[in-house]
Amino acid sequence: MSDRPAAAIDMDLxxxxxxxxxxxxxxxxxxxxxxxxxxxxxxxxxxxxGSPDGPECCIVLNEQWRPALTGLDTHRRIQxxxxxxxxxxxxxxxxxxxxxxxxxxxxxxxxxxxxPVASSIVTLERIEGTTLVVRGLDCIDGTPVVDIKPExxxxxxxxxxx
Amino acid sequence: MSDRPAAAIDMDLxxxxxxxxxxxxxxxxxxxxxxxxxxxxxxxxxxxxGSPDGPECCIVLNEQWRPALTGLDTHRRIQxxxxxxxxxxxxxxxxxxxxxxxxxxxxxxxxxxxxPVASSIVTLERIEGTTLVVRGLDCIDGTPVVDIKPExxxxxxxxxxx
Numbered sequence: 001m002s003d004r005p006a007a008a009i010d011m012d013l014x015x016x017x018x019x020x021x022x023x024x025x026x027x028x029x030x031x032x033x034x035x036x037x038x039x040x041x042x043x044x045x046x047x048x049x050g051s052p053d054g055p056e057c058c059i060v061l062n063e064q065w066r067p068a069l070t071g072l073d074t075h076r077r078i079q080x081x082x083x084x085x086x087x088x089x090x091x092x093x094x095x096x097x098x099x100x101x102x103x104x105x106x107x108x109x110x111x112x113x114x115x116p117v118a119s120s121i122v123t124l125e126r127i128e129g130t131t132l133v134v135r136g137l138d139c140i141d142g143t144p145v146v147d148i149k150p151e152x153x154x155x156x157x158x159x160x161x162x
Numbered sequence: 163m164s165d166r167p168a169a170a171i172d173m174d175l176x177x178x179x180x181x182x183x184x185x186x187x188x189x190x191x192x193x194x195x196x197x198x199x200x201x202x203x204x205x206x207x208x209x210x211x212g213s214p215d216g217p218e219c220c221i222v223l224n225e226q227w228r229p230a231l232t233g234l235d236t237h238r239r240i241q242x243x244x245x246x247x248x249x250x251x252x253x254x255x256x257x258x259x260x261x262x263x264x265x266x267x268x269x270x271x272x273x274x275x276x277x278p279v280a281s282s283i284v285t286l287e288r289i290e291g292t293t294l295v296v297r298g299l300d301c302i303d304g305t306p307v308v309d310i311k312p313e314x315x316x317x318x319x320x321x322x323x324x
Binding site: 020022026027030031032064067070071072074081089102103104105106107144146148149150152 | 190195226227237241245255266271306
């Protein structure tokens with residue numbers, strides 16, 4: 001099992017950056033539930049941070065998850081978790097551009113991290129079948145989706161631990 | 163590869179709940195980076211939602227990630243992603259207690275979802291070695307950690323796509 005496409009992973013290191021050896025075995029499995037489509041084909045084209053005034057983007061879920069969208073249209077703001085599939089995973093210290101001393105991976109929101117799960121709050125414009133049209137994303141076209149959930153639950157007795 | 167401990171996964175179904183068949187192969191691998199310690203030993207003991215006034219909880223990271231904490235102490239609010247290891251993953255429609263009609267998994271923040279990644283914003287009280295002392299969690303003792311990041315980046319040139 002490996003992230004795909006492996007060939008596209010950016011492996012450049014900057015001076016001062018430090019790596020670790022990732023564990024030999026995985027602890028849990030991620031199933032991609034769909035794909036995000038945005039206007040940005042490369043990371044350098046992506047906006048630095050998604051904006052509610054940004055362009056419409058599409059989250060296309062795999063057909064088997066269609067029933068899992070039931071009731072989502074009552075929510076205006078949703079949380080999207082996605083997999084930053086082009087980032088290396090073994091850096092503990094990173095040197096963002098314009099920063100003098102190396103910074104720890106967990107003190108950054110960089111895509112480079114042991115588990116490259118991104119979290120964005122977006123505005124849900126509408127749902128068309130298994131496609132969610134949203135604003136506020138900033139990721140590259142083709143990014144795999146990991147999870148969709150309302151920003152807040154409206155069901156008083158439903159657990160909100162997620 | 164499987165989530166652990168498999169024996170502890172809650173497989174009860176309520177009337178009206180609908181399952182799907184999960185994909186045969188995983189798309190990506192998660193490495194647990196540490197363990198969360200809370201006062202709550204069972205899910206029924208957990209608070210419904212974490213509070214900044216809640217008890218101190220500890221996030222104990224594996225030793226290899228110690229350098230990755232560099233600079234995190236300048237942040238007061240951090241985002242914790244963790245793995246809800248006791249939840250089944252194959253429900254598309256769920257019936258939370260007190261709700262009449264089944265609701266889609268992606269319209270709930272229930273732990274039961276295809277990729278059981280929870281996201282919580284917590285208050286960072288202090289860091290002691292590889293242990294983060296925080297308030298605001300609501301998960302069960304022993305929960306595996308997936309990621310730690312500041313709620314917002316303070317480095318102007320650092321990408322914030324995560």
